Amino acid sequence: MASTDRFDAIVIGSGISGGWAAKELTEKGLRVLMLDRGHMVEHQQDYTYDGRPAYDVPARNMMPERLMESDYFIAKHGYVSPSNQAFHNNDRLNPYDYGEGSKFYWIRPAAVGGKSLIWGRWSFRWSPADFEANKREGVDGVWPIGYDDLAPWYSYVEKYIGVSGSRENLPYLPDSEFQPAMPMNVAEKWMKQRLETAFPGRKMINARLSNMTEDKPEQNRTKCQFRNQCGNGCSFGAYFSTQAVTLPAARATGRLTLRSDAMVTNLEYDAATKKVTGVRFIDAKTGQAEVVQAKLVFLNASTLGSVQILMNSRQPGGGRSHFDSSGTLGRYVMDHIFRVSVGGDIPGMEEFIEYGRRPGGIYVPRFRNIDSADDVGFKRGYGYQGSAFRAPAWPVGFGKSMKEGMRRYGGWQFQMGAFGECLPYKDNQVVLSPDKTDRFGIPLMRFNVTFRDNELRMMADAREQGEKMLRGAGLKNVGSKVREHVPGDAIHEMGGARMGDDPRASVLNKWSQAHDATNLFVTDGAQMASISCVNPSLTFMALTTRAVDHAVKSLKAGAA
């Protein structure tokens, strides 16, 4: 595979953004090699536990404690279970520098499809204010693009993947091109009405999800069947994944070559032409290294996977990365702050219950610092994701009376958790270990990322306001929980190779293109200069399609 003319483009990573890059590049006529470090998972046939109830899954689908502690001690924070074990990184075989620096949960996938097989599927557009916030507040990291640059690409992506949700006309949470929303249940409707009445300006809306409510027969995809077993792999193709959506499209062109088990170590670079001249990877099955070449390289190895590859692309001897002339590579790493949950009991309506297992639930969009800075003691804001549900009763004791007691449902309960925006800090940084490498010889990632006062004050407010809203809406036994705040936990890590107009202060330009290499595009979460408070994947998809459009136009014009 050393020949130089087999591929027009190489895509590194096959997850949410990599799959989109491959689809768009192949559909625009390019011959594409997509590399992924993970093992192959084919749609449907490799979803081993799709449709299987717990008694048909190893260990009743409860991750054995000993295996969790030996091999999945980080993945356990990312909802690993026996039915999706094959999709999750093995933390023993593929370590990062656990012992050094600050505590960070780097939750990674293990298979082709990347996190598209394990993601939460909540899909939101950013608002104009999200892109403007750094500039308006004087926060380091001015975005070189705005909402209007991305809006057509949001539409393009949404129409293709299918996003269910409700039109709300909220300026700070723009509507997508929606399929019908998954309905609220009777208790959520009751709560919405009371919450919005008691707190004017605050909203409780339907979840916005990549789980479809209408079929897409042209893509061989069927709408959600309300099994809520998305994490096992969905043979209906009801939610967006590489396997169900972008990989079939890319393959249909006949121009895609996919190599699984291909661990990219670094990019080769020519300083004279400012171009990436090769992508070096190791076949994880054989240990053989190969270098492949193409005119264009799309780096989509996940936020921190991409940053690691960029940092490891340097002169022998451990100098600065070829792509770090700005000195900002590996800096401004962010994650949503996540660990506040509030809950309570919704009185009444016990003559109703839910039929079917709905993925998703309700969303309370950000209401802090919307039009101007509120006097709340922190910047930015947070949103809540939650749902109302009835759970089986949990009687004490044992024997026949307990068994009978467990045949009833308890009343309606409500729970929601906050996702808060973390500011970009220059010294929230990842670096390569100076002395530890993995089994491929790649230096281990070391994390120095902590939440700061602004994030902690925001979460204190999210807790207080959450309780206040639930009480104000008439819930009983309202309470809240605050758990440890470990960055990475939200699995919304972003930044590290941010976009910007100034090549002295950013790694990528407004087209997600490296300032230091005209043929290199990084279109996953690494490019983000700030992180809003909404779930990010839809924005990565839109940015990817926009970057591919630009890259191919430039290529055809002879500029890239």
Next chain:
Amino acid sequence: MDRRHALAGMAAMFGAQLFTPLARAAGLAPAMPVIDQGAPGIQVFTPPQRALMTALSERILPTTDTPGAIAAGVPAYIEKLLADWADVEDRDPIISGLAEIDARSRQDYTLAAIDATPAQQDALLTLAMNNDIPDGWEFFEAFRQMVIAGYYTSEIGMTQEREYLPVPGEYDGAFPYSQVNKVYSA
């Protein structure tokens, strides 16, 4: 330098040319661990302990109009869990709890607990639940949770005691509770 590091050094030396079996030996292509589902790797219980654990599981979730813990395979699940899946120290409160219950049975009924009547076994479990025997609560709560977990994730638990909807196909957020015959399995 141990063998694995020596081989990794060889991998660096030969670079791309390393022979596949050597690459495997160097740890470049380690197998992903699978969850062992075979027979328990060790005997957690002696035969009398196993018999008592089995009888007590049925007292926690007895046969009524639906099958109980034994029919649902709960004792085998618990032994596999403690042998190979759970932390090794999780065996301790179960083993010692069974011994304490047996000792109390010999004291109260001059019978091994396994030979006690179901009513007497219920009385012994109640003592444990109320922490009226040494470390009784620790045994009772751990054992009760294991029985419940094993039962409601078994085929009997999920499909006979409860109702499992493999493909609900639709969602109704205001479904009449009066039409629910059994609790739905997750």
